[in-house]
Amino acid sequence: MIRANSRLSASNRESHPSRNLLIRFILGGTTLIVSISAYFSYQAARNMMLKDLRHSAFLEVQRGGAEIEEWLHVRQVEVQTLANTSTVRSLNWSVAEPYLKAEVKRIHEFFLFQIATPDGSYSNTKVGRANKNIQDRDYFQKAIAGKTNISDPFISRSTGISLIAISTPIWPNSAISSSPIGTFHGNVRVDHIADVVNSLYYGANSYAFALNSQGQAIIHPNSALMSTVEKPAPSLLKIGDRNLNAIAQQMVNKQQGIELMEIDGTKKYVAYLPLQAANWSVALVIPRENIESRLQFLDLIALIVGGLTVTMITVLWQVQAFEQAELKKSKAAADTANHAKSEFLANMSHELRTPLNGILGCAQILLRSPALPNQEQYHVNIIEQCGSHLLTLINDILDLSKIEAKKLELHPVDVHFSSFLQGIVEICQIRAKQKGILFVYKPAINLPTGVHVDVKRLRQVLLNLLGNAIKFTDEGQVTFNIEVIDQPPSDRQKHRLRCTVEDTGIGITPAELSKIFLPFEQVGDKKRQAEGTGLGLAITRQLVQMMGSDIHVESQIGQGSSFWFELEIPEAIDWVQSAIAASEKQIIGFEGNSYTILMIDDRWENRTVITNLLQPLGFNVVEASNGKEGLEIAIALKPDLIITDLLMPEMDGFELIEHLRHTPEIQNVKIIVSSASVFEADKHRSLQAGGNAFLSKPIHVDELLDQLEKYLNLVWIYKQSQPDEEKAKEATANSQSAQLTPPSPQVLQELVTLASKGNFNAILKWADQLEETDITFAPFANEIRQLARQFDEDLILKFLTQYAIETV
Secondary structure (H helix, E strand, O other): HHHHHHHHHHHHHHHHHHHHHHHHHHHHHHHHHHHHHHHHHHHHHHHHHHHHHHHHHHHHHHHHHHHHHHHHHHHHHHHHHHOHHHHHHHHHHHHHHHHHHHHHHHHHOEEEEEEEEEOOOEEEOEEEEEEOOOOOHHHHHHHOOOOOOEOEEEEOOOHHHHHEEEEEEEEEOOOOOOOOOOOEEEEEOOHHHHHHHHOOOOOOOOEEEOOOOOOEEEEEHHHHHOOOOOOOOOOOOOOOOOOHHHHHHHHHHHOOOEEEEEEOOOOEEEEEEEEEOOOEEEEEEHHHHHHHHHHHHHHHHHHHHHHHHHHHHHHHHOOOOHHHHHHHHHHHHHHHHHHHHHHHHHHHHHHHHHHHHHHHHHHHHHHHOOOHHHHHHHHHHHHHHHHHHHHHHHHOOOOHHHHHOOOOOOOOOOEHHHHHHHHHHHHHHHHHHHOOOOOEEOOOOOOOEEEEEEEHHHHHHHHHHHHHHHHOOOOEEEEEEEEEEOOOOOOOOEEEEEEEEEEEOOOOOOOHOOOOOOOOOOOOOHHHOOOOOOOOHHHHHHHHHHOOOOOEEEEEEEOOEEEEEEEEEEOOOHHHHHHHHHOOOOOEOOOOOEEEEEOOOOOOHHHHHHHHHHHHOOOOOEEOHHHHHHHHHHHHHOOOEEEEEHHHOOOOHHHHHHHHOOHHHOOOOOEEEEEEEEEHHHHHHHHHHHOOOOEEEEOOOHHHHHHHHHHHHHOHHHHHHHHHHHHHHHHHHHOOOOOOOOHHHHHHHHHHHHHHHHOOHHHHHHHHHHHHHOHHHHHHHHHHHHHOOOHHHHHHHHHHHHHHHHOO
């Protein structure tokens, strides 16, 4: 049979010589063009990948530098805060010593606190009054000249331990222009900084070190380069290694970068970065292979692609020898194999994702390249879109296989229900608006405020049902209705809710209704089928069944369809506290005065979430329902930060931001944009208009608090653990001595009233007023100030009641 087919193929070639020649010419030319393009694409991709790998290594140094900077900044603020207390300003060591020793125990990070007079004599919490003098110390000279500074590590004259001094001037209560009356120092060990530097790691045999302003090693794995009591460390600017000299010179000159050079006899990358808080630099030495070995995967891909290209040409050349009968036979074999598609794809999903993620990653790298021509960008974009579609199908298969294997679990959390639904509605409204149809949302007025539910899976169910309704509706409207069916009383109420999705679309035939929930089954015309994978409704139904319910459907051809399901969902009473306590340490407030935040959103649900999250932490939250109203409030109120939606009536978020940035008195206010828009262009446009950050809806509390901490320079106050509370109470009891002079009974009664109401901000203002009125009230004011910042109502009431009784 093969010989007969060969003779037939030969006769075909003889009868069509010109066609075969043209085919060979096209194949040869195409192969040459593809090979050349593939080679240059490989070179470009390799260079970009190497650049990204070098940047990734540099990010590790930036991480360490940022951690050190943050730690030093917090310590510096603590030293400046203590230096401004009346206890330290008194320069009376007998008064300051017990207070500073208590602060050393409270803060833990400091080895000692020290007060020095202008002549260089000093006292500290380790040795008391010292007989030695620090007038020749650089950090003392800078502080007595009025400059807060962080010293290079030094050997302490009173303890013999290597320390870092954080020094600041002590100013009198008089005019700021006067000279300091002394200096205050907080000394910390080098250990914490050494731990951070030693944690920097980028593969085997990598190591990190830090240099001071003189090029001497502060931290280095080679002990010969470190200072000891007997001899100071040698400067790397003066040792024999020229390459290391060059790097040290760059670091001393406060420069940053990553360079490949010969270190310790081999080629290595050195990434270095200066610190801003102190006059030091941090570097990470990385063996060359730790970075460049990661390019082997790309080289392997190039070899595979080359081999596949040759194989493809060979196969294509041989395919011409086969007749239509062989093609029909192959098609029949493929049809037979297709019967086992579900089981096969479920088993192969993980194996398919690995190379597909590599393809998508390379495509995204190429798309970010400014040097890639438009024509190549067009083709790479097609690769990325097709790969993303395939990845969606694979993810659906994984979800389906997990459900069928009973390996998919639900993870319920507490969530603000109206805000959760509104986020889904805003996404669907955007999709409906693109199609030119109406989207109607009908929530019940008695919906629970907070619920305990698997947010990810419920969102997946609702978006799939609503997305299908929009996809199969060309005119008319899609209606999303949610109502409370039953609300039985119990210790923890459970609400029975019905979610209904109705559309005026094309409808579903009775024959198709029996198949719509089967995997890989799609109904409707071929154009709409091409938009999906055929797994959405199958997964959606099984997720609803895992939640203890089922999906029901009614439909009429040409009139539309209605899908609904019922769920019994527990109510979440403490959803605000659950959201705030997402981290290991629960945030209960922040240090300093209150901040005013303006929340602008046309949906009350979204405004309510922000208000309920931030007001308990001490923020003053003001609401506005549209951009025009928000602009008027911002001009009148001058808030510290604004959170705004994008899609609003009267004036949208983009126009609002532009007005804010062109209004002189508020043009520098921090703006956080929050939107449910799924378009990346909206995010970039809002940031280009002048927004400082972008948060996607529904807002995650951790992300919101991170942004507030960043743009308002907040120092959070966390809820103390039980042992810490006991220590705080014990310390407070010990500090309540006869040395504290309480104010009048009337003032004490006012403070007790404020503490009973939990008005800690007012108590802090009273503390400042007492201290300004009479210096004798300063210890008492400082005590109630510290208690108020702990937000412990019982503790401060106990303290105030004691003095109220004594006064009477």
